[in-house]
Amino acid sequence: MIRISLDVMGGDFGPDVVIPGAAIALDRHPDVQFLLYGAKAQIDPLLDRFPKLKAKSTVHDCEVAIGMDEKPSQALRRGRYVSSMWRAIEAVKTADADVAVSAGNTGALMAMAKFCLRTMANIERPAIAAIWPTAKGESVVLDVGASIGADSQQLIDFAIMGSAMARALFEVNRPTVGLLNVGVEEVKGQEEVREAGRLLREAQLETLDYTGFVEGDDLGKGTVDVVVTEGYSGNIALKTAEGTARQIASYLRAAMSRTWLSRLGYILAKGAFDMLREKLDPRKVNGGVFLGLNGVVIKSHGGTDAEGFAAAIDVGYDMVRNGLNQKIENDLKIYHAKYPPRAGQGVA
Amino acid sequence: MIRISLDVMGGDFGPDVVIPGAAIALDRHPDVQFLLYGAKAQIDPLLDRFPKLKAKSTVHDCEVAIGMDEKPSQALRRGRYVSSMWRAIEAVKTADADVAVSAGNTGALMAMAKFCLRTMANIERPAIAAIWPTAKGESVVLDVGASIGADSQQLIDFAIMGSAMARALFEVNRPTVGLLNVGVEEVKGQEEVREAGRLLREAQLETLDYTGFVEGDDLGKGTVDVVVTEGYSGNIALKTAEGTARQIASYLRAAMSRTWLSRLGYILAKGAFDMLREKLDPRKVNGGVFLGLNGVVIKSHGGTDAEGFAAAIDVGYDMVRNGLNQKIENDLKIYHAKYPPRAGQGVA
Incomplete structure (x- = not known):
């Protein structure tokens, strides 16, 4: 089973794209469970339309949604601990989810992912x-x-x-x-x-x-x-x-x-x-992967549709299924056995 | 009348592309005169096929041709004063030509153009x-x-x-x-x-x-x-x-x-x-323009055909006809009237 947390409020269309997108991805990967972060009042009626998805999802009500134009520093100030974006990422940190997917704004998503998950040991920058x-x-x-x-x-x-x-x-x-x-x-x-x-x-x-x-x-x-x-x-x-x-x-x-x-x-x-x-x-190649953090976060295009968002979920699914972060840790170890890391790495 | 010097030996095909290319450009711009730099023994028989071009051209025999893979420093050492590339550029310096066109290698062409023509006053880098x-x-x-x-x-x-x-x-x-x-x-x-x-x-x-x-x-x-x-x-x-x-x-x-x-x-x-x-x-947009030198040099793609080389000549023609370098000098003057140039500019 692979557990995927979704920032349901992210992207230009929020739940209207994320929920149907998750339903499409679930059809392809029946072993997925979803943690849905966002406004429960908006999510619940949509979920009723996708009973299979509803059965595989838990909804986590969040009062704050990060705007697509919000500056990273502002998003971090306003949305830390409480926004759907933060909480989807945090679920990866607490090991409730294996990967987080968001169509929210890239700068804010990266700022929150760095702040919440921190960079891996021996990686200076994601x-x-x-x-x-x-x-x-x-x-x-x-x-x-x-x-x-x-x-x-x-x-x-x-x-x-x-x-x-x-x-x-x-x-x-x-x-x-x-x-x-x-x-x-x-x-x-x-x-x-x-x-x-x-x-x-x-x-x-x-x-x-x-x-x-x-x-x-x-x-x-x-x-x-x-x-x-x-x-x-x-x-x-x-x-x-x-x-x-x-x-x-x-x-x-x-x-x-x-x-x-x-x-x-x-x-x-x-x-x-x-x-x-x-x-x-x-839409077929939708899904930027944030690399170098203690947890995998996938960034979907903000303007994509359900099919495109499903593709971003697919990418996250593949990354988890194939042990992306274990591979990175392993490869870094091999490299640093030959070339010891320089002082101060990985503490940013 | 616009006088265009050509590095006939430049490019993957040398005279076989440059001469027919010049003939095409001449059809479009009957007011052009060409200065052809290269191996006379190769140029003359080709010119016989284009009598109109022959009538508008002077051939300047050069013994050295710069290779497409030659390093700029090597090209400069071997080809200065004597190569077809150098002499096509030099014709602009001596005001025998209004613009030079070459399909030769970019690094060598830029190195020679900088060395021969020097950068304009108040321009640090071309x-x-x-x-x-x-x-x-x-x-x-x-x-x-x-x-x-x-x-x-x-x-x-x-x-x-x-x-x-x-x-x-x-x-x-x-x-x-x-x-x-x-x-x-x-x-x-x-x-x-x-x-x-x-x-x-x-x-x-x-x-x-x-x-x-x-x-x-x-x-x-x-x-x-x-x-x-x-x-x-x-x-x-x-x-x-x-x-x-x-x-x-x-x-x-x-x-x-x-x-x-x-x-x-x-x-x-x-x-x-x-x-x-x-x-x-x-081929339609062939012709990179070297800007910021005391003279206009046009770089054609090395692998282009006669039609493409003619397009590069067209670009050179337009640049001269419309007074490119006078415009640049004038605009720099306007800018530096407001913001005086910093020390050391234009001496590189």
Whole structure:
């Protein structure tokens, strides 16, 4: 049995998306139990529509909901101990739940998760990992926005955590890992990226296969299983790719509706377009994973629908089922047996 | 008359692409004269096939050609004064040419351009600006890889240069300018980005309309005319977008050829697909502009064909015709009348 706590009030649509989303996920994973945190008065009538879900859920009434635009510091002040977001995370801390899922605002969620769960031993900073659709399948990309900048040790932590996640997600024992870099300058890239590359190469870890630098276009190619970068460029890359996909989809729509012949062609090839739409469906890869905390938290897109929220629950389910945090702890141990952690790590 | 010097040996295909490319560009701009730098023995027979181009060209024999993988320092050592790349740039310095175009390797080209032309007064670092296709048309994005990292003053220089380029390219008097940033953290973005934003807002320049921060997905939307960022994230964004476009194009191809019905649909809608292909054609937006030097240099993709190289020549033509560098000098003057340049600028 896997116990999943949900911040029912998170996201643009709150319970209207979270509850039906949970029902979809339950159909796929009958061994799940849900802890629902939010306004009981809103949740109960919705739950009545999903009797199977109701039977597998406990409702925990919370008076405070964190707004999508609320600043992290404000959310922490106002919502600590009492908000649906906090309490969903806290359920992981108290071991009542195995994983928490929220579509609430990223900054607040990360602030609360850090404050409540704390970073793992020997991890200085958590990261947000995205599952990136590629020409070959999927890759893990991190950090996509937990923090700005990273030194070589933090990049190595990201590599270790990302490859643990890749092993939890994909059928691969020793994921390939690349450091995101640029190929223009003679002395390529930032000092910390080169230093991280040197150390990863030297470490010869059995848990990951460091292959060297990759560039922006390797993300879509799926050149490696795990792409490591600091959160500023990772976030820009992620949003640029999402934006480009939307841009091309809108070009395609405009082109296909332009003449009666193209409209007819569209109808005949509708199966192909449906396949393409499915392939590009952002809901399919919904679910950013917070890595490096004493507990797993999944961030769903705020604007997603029930299907998308269910996908985020799926990610959380997979992470727990495949022992993500045990893998990370184990891999860190292997790394630090070779390279003792520096002073002060993991206390932030 | 506009005089364009070409590094005929640059790029994956050298004269085989550069000469036919020049012929295409000449058809569009009959007022162009070309200075061709490269191996005369290779150029002359090709020129015989394009009599109109031959009549408008002078050939300058060069014994050295810079390799596509040559390191900038090595290229500079081996190719200074004698290579086709150097001499094409030098023609701009000596005012024999108005602009130089090369499909040679970016690092070497930038190193030679900096060494030969030097940075403009009050500009610390040159930038490479890309023309980015958007849902609304085109934007200017810089820096896409001239250097890594930028302080607030350099970001402001990029904003001023980029908006001068936007005015030279598009019909707009006061281009909108955004600083690329991430929207996740409470205190958003890097210190230097926020500082640059504060100064640009305060300056209230008549030559550009600073609108605030933009994120990665604003690039494809065309939210602003000019997107400013440092070269590391700019290069990653550019390559990520290129990679995503290729990835989706290959999904589309696979989907359309899957069943006889979708193949038939493809045939009927071929006009629409051709339109889409044209819209996504990377050759159309070929031509990175080196900004901030005492002379204009255009970098073409190394792997492009004659049509793509002609597009890079077009960009150079437009930059000269619309007085890019005069605009930059003028705009810098306006800015520095309000904010005196700091010591040491422009001497690099």
